Amino acid sequence: MIWLIFALLTGAAVMAVLAPLAMRGGTENESAADVAFFEQQIAEIERERAEGRLDAADAEAAKTEAARRLLRAEAAPKSKAAASRRLALAAALAAIVAIPAIALSLYARLGHSDMPDMPLTARLDSAPDARDLAGAVARIEQHLREHPEDGRGFEVIAPYLLRTGRGEEAIHAYAEALRLLGPTAARHAALGEARVVLAQGLVGPEAKQDFEAALALDPSAPEAQYYLGVAAAQAGDKQKAIEIFSKMVADAPLDAAYLKAVNAQLAILRGEAEAPIAARGPSSAQGKAIAAMPADQRQAMIRGMVARLASRLEAKGDDVEGWLKLIRAYSVLAETEKAKKAVTDARQALASKQDDVARIDALAKELNIGG
Amino acid sequence: MIIETGHYALVLALALALAQFAIPFIGARLNDAALMRVARPAAITQFLFVALSYGALTYAHVVSDFSLVNVIENSHSLKPFIYKISGVWGNHEGSMLLWVLVLSLCGALIAIFSNAMSDRLRSDALAMQGLLGAAFLLFILLTSNPFARVAPAPWEGRDLNPILQDPGLAIHPPLLYLGYVGFSIVFSFAAAALIGGRIDAAWARVIRPWTLFAWIALTLGIAMGSYWAYYTLGWGGFWFWDPVENASLMPWIAGTALLHSAAVMEKREALKVWTIFLSILAFSLSLLGTFLVRSGVLTSVHAFASDPDRGVFILAILVLFIGGALALFALRAGALPVGGLFSPISREGALVLNNLLLSACCATVVVGTLYPLALEALTGEKISVGAPFFNTVLIPIALPLALLIPIGQMLSWKRGDLAAALQRLRVAFIVGVLAAAAFGVWYGTPFLSIVTAGIAIYLVVGGLSDLVIRARGRAGRPSFKRFAGLPLSAFGTSIAHAGMGLTLLGLAATGWGVETIVAMKPSSFYDVGPYHIGIESVSPRQGPNYSEVYAVMAVRKDGATLATIEPAKRFYQARRMSRSEAGIVTLGLGQVYAAIGESHEDGAIDARLYWKPLVTLIWIGALIMALGGALSLADRRLRIGVARRAAAPALEPAE
Structure with missing residues (x-):
């Protein structure tokens, strides 16, 4: 089914190229557009004068200028573009081969034609899998x-x-x-x-x-x-x-x-x-309570603490100890991205204090996070 | 099935973009009509495929399909519907797809509205557009694929960055992208003219509306973004000279210059080469902005990408297009015909001066943005170039520019009379000086604000008095009939310049703002400018995907409560991030702005309180500028610049 849709789309894409190639006939010569433009301009000047926006002298001057350009455009060499059947055939063949080839080879690398859509409500309504907590x-x-x-x-x-x-x-x-x-x-x-x-x-x-x-x-x-x-x-x-x-x-x-x-x-x-x-x-009781918890609960709690520290620093960033603690915490939790972000944020927040920035940099180097 | 169809459509769009480039380009070189004809249907079909793909991604976000990495990382099943839709472009992959969608839309628009030009120009322009599309589609597919999937799919997403969960996000990026990418049209036409080695007569007529269109979108996008920053970031600033903001300002300045030089070119056939150069520059700066934001070179709210592959890829695109276009310009510009002549004191001359000053502004912003990056790359030293640098350099350029705007408007084409122009502006001068004096008495120092405000008022009056003078005509009596008969573009010019004046006034007024940071205790009032602010209550509240603490504050003056505001501090569970929600009330043209911080045990709460007189004019002015642009865009008449003969009495500036 999905491949049928892909085939239709590919067909549409190829047709968009083939249809204009199949048409016959050449085009007007290149200066035709210029000629048309200056003719329009002269007509416009006439209209403006008729409406009273331009007075006669101005209109005459403008018209003379436009007419001079019109003559020049008409005198330009007329090279009509012809349509060569041989070229059109070559282009058509190239399109028929290249468009599907590029699309399919790239899609084969990137796509997942076997994966259906998974809207959340449909998944929630479907039969549950006992292992999926x-x-x-x-x-x-x-x-x-x-x-x-x-x-x-x-x-x-x-x-x-x-x-x-x-x-x-x-x-x-x-x-x-x-x-x-x-x-x-x-x-x-x-x-x-x-x-x-x-x-x-x-x-x-x-x-x-x-x-x-x-x-x-x-x-x-x-x-x-x-x-x-x-x-x-x-x-x-x-x-x-x-x-x-x-x-x-x-x-x-x-x-x-x-x-x-x-x-x-x-x-x-x-x-x-x-x-x-x-x-x-003062946090001794707290530390103990954390240590006494089951491992996963402890982990969740530590994350909560780190998040609080982060939001406090976001609001009030001039606390170098806090930043150092946060960066260490992220690195212990193996959240490298966040650690890097914390390093950059800290540098920004402490930009005015060179010593503090140096401490942040030293820690970043020690923990091997570039930031 | 919908999602994989969207993915496949994106791949097909790439194939089509390549065809859109190669076939018409070869056709134009061999002068073959059939090959050139491919350009238009290919561009339109390519747009349809990208739109299909974008629609599929939007569908995935709306139904919370967590089998897509992009949806997991940026959505949450409980996120409000509007943010599910705007969240599509609130992340790196989706925003790049939007970029390409707008790019292909521009291609389709060229294909549809390009009857009045030679086949070769159109084919080359669409070929360029195809090449741009192909480069960015390849970038998306290879480094930032929004359709990447995972199995098994998780049951909940990580939610969108809270700062981005705001109506501002729904409007700001699409407008900005319309602006950035809109300049691609102008760029493609400039490249086409250079490749073809000839400039059609209709070239400038084609360029000007697209430039206007892009400029309007960019103006609105920047204004929107700055207002958004103003009310979400919680410290009341609206412009931070952040490199990402500068990235949008650079093409805007270049676009403004382009707008004016394209007007000269359309009316007087002068400044052709310069206009082509600006066309390349405007889009190049857009690309540079995209590179700065998308490569992760910068760390900021806007840079959600931090993958070196992406940076290198975008850099390659940047080098290919900017370098290619500039090389083409260097090779071909000499062969292009030079346009009409004019004397230094003339409308053209004034616009050249405008272009020079705008170029200087643009160069300042480019240097201020890139210098710290270059310095860090070369020496590892981190410096920040901020408001002091930009203010010091830009103000001495921008204020004279503002003084010149109405004068330029009063000069006639080809040969102008400066004394007569100044004569016509005397009312504006006098009103400006009186206004400056009035502001000085009312608000007091700083001196710079007083001067700027005076110039701003002069700009508004000068811009609008052009209309009055024209309505007066040679008879000397203003007539409503003449006024109503003025071309839309004349209204556009005057209104846009007046809008600039209003924005300038809003900027000048920042000098008169008042700021206090206090720990607010319940039932006591704090002075901010002419107002008193007190807390009525502080309580928690639960939102759909966040919890917040909000304060109800009363704003009083002379014992009467004028308004209540509700600044809040929100905490988003899924991302464990907080953001502040400012409480803002508009009083007159100014605003009272409050943001809250930590609460204390004694019931006090940290708050920042601001009174910002006339601040809304900054954005109102931008809206009016965009309106002026729209009026000018609506005027589809051919533009004719009538040259004055020296002998004629130069009383009326000619359109």
Whole structure:
């Protein structure tokens, strides 16, 4: 079918060349166009005079000039262009061979005649492939746009959204699931956890409310307890944090998966373990929370942080430390293009400070990104 | 199937473009009528194929076909419909396809509207157009194919760069391309005249409307682009002397010069060789602009390409066409007939002076744009040439040019009378000086703004008084009948020059603008020029593919609220990018402009507030210039320049 269309198009292209070649007859001689032009000009002068825009003397002068040129054009040697059948035949043959040859050989290299169109709506309506998680999520999202009252759908895709770095949409989905399906401890805790992820590990007031609501429904909910412990530690209330974590350890079944994380928190709070170096200072809790996350979640979160840093620098670019951090981050995430762009942006933003630009250049050289 | 059909149509268009070049070109050399006849249908069919291809790509964007790399990288299923369509040209591949679409459209237009010329001129012009088309089609297919596909197709795209998600994008590039590529028509005709070694009588008549058409589109495109930059980039500037902006300004200046020299050539058969040179120059500068933007030589919002292959390819195209045309010019220009003679004080003389000054402006912009690039390439040193350089060099050229415009308009062809021309301009002089004094009293310094504003008013009055003087005729009394009977092109000239004056006034007024950067606290008011601005609320809001924080601000004067504006800061999820949305209200001819930044914990928000008096005149003037151009374009009469005999009383400038 598609090759039939290609054949028709090729035919049309070839015909566009063949049809004029097949016509007979020569053309007027070259100066004919000039003669016609000066005749028009003289007629125009006449009309202008008749309309009163030119006075008689001016019209006469202009007409004399045009008439002189007209005579010169008429006196020019008349070389009519003939049409040679032999040449036309040669050109026709060349067109018949060359146009399809060029088109087909190039298309064979570049084209994908076997690939159908894939409009998104048609793909969403077609039978799903069980292995294609992204496709399934896209279908659910599409479904949710049409049926925004389907809480189950929100509950299903929320964790996926959180994992793929779409934190705000994940929070929205968790909140919708909570609203539509009714409150449970797990839903409250999940919403709070999503907020914590998006806030780079900080347990903010909203998240805290979520966890407290979860505990109100189920006083033993482990995620809620854990994050409230983290919140206490972040607020500097070491005593309360240790209390919460100790109680969790005491109540937990021996094989509970979260015990490891809780014990690690306890160790840090009691000063038995050092906070990771990268997470020193005010962001220590944050660093730990990141380190404790599953790998893909951690990755998404780091990307979120980097994006925030980037947008901050975009708004206020005179921070050389920030730029250096951003460039390093992109290079660690293997986003070479972005790293290069950051280098150029940094150079622009810091253009007035030679020393800072030199530092950026040195780093770019070290990381081998030209920028 | 639609997509692959579009892809194949593009390949076929390349084959046809080659035929459109080779067959008529050979035909013109051998003087064979049948071969030359191929040019017209080939050009029209080539356009239809490119249009089919462009339509297929648009379809892919509209239905979010994520099997195309181009759609994945620049679209998102939730993107508003209009941006799905404008997103087609909001990226490198698509914008090149649009470029070629416009190029082939120009070819088709030549083919349709070219009855009044010799076959050889038409064939050579269309052959050139075919060669240009073939070069760019090859460039697209080999380095920037918009129809590249992937399997398996992802389920979501990466969205269009947020800065480009704006109605401005829907209009700015197509207009700009019509302008850039419109000059290709003039270029092809110039090359055809040089190849054929003769200039048809109708040559200038053919050139002028196409030049006007391209110039109008470019004027509107540049104005649109500058307004777009003004309201999206969030710091209230409308022109940054960014190399990409300069890339559009260079052909505009060359085109303006060309417009005037083509007028001389059509009416007086003078300046033929110079007109041909400008025709080559205008398009060469368009190509240079395309090279600068598309090769990734520059890093800027506009340069989405950063592939060295592309740069080298475009450079090769550039060298082939500009170098080829200039070499042709060097070889053939001497053989072309020289046109009519004129005295230095005459309309022709004034237009030559205009051309010289415009060329100087153009050279300034070219140097200012290319010098930093050359320096970086040779020594690795990065410098930026910005407003200080351009202002210092351009203002001393542009202001005298503005002074000369009405004088040139008042001179008659071939031999003019300078004293009489100045005499006729005395009203304009007086009004200009009074206006400068009034502006000085009202707004105060800077001095440059006062002088420029005075010249601008003189330009407006001088431009329009030409019409009044003509309506007066020799009888000395203005008559409405004479006024209404004036040719459209006379209105066009006067209106375009007055538009230039308005733009100049808007530019002059930038010196009187007021700017404050403050952390705005709720319920307190901040002074900006004659107005007070206060925040009423700051709240978040969800858009289709972004979330934003917006502030509602009240603009007050003398205790009365005149308007509320809503500057916002938007965050686009898919690209994790933010952009600011300025809050603008037009009061009189000026604008209050506000952009917001970070919020503070105490409820204050960083904001930039501006009062820009008369700023809208910059763009209104450009619109009026384009209107003048359109009036002139609508006037299809043959232009006749009547030479005055020395003895005749030179009271009336002749059209």
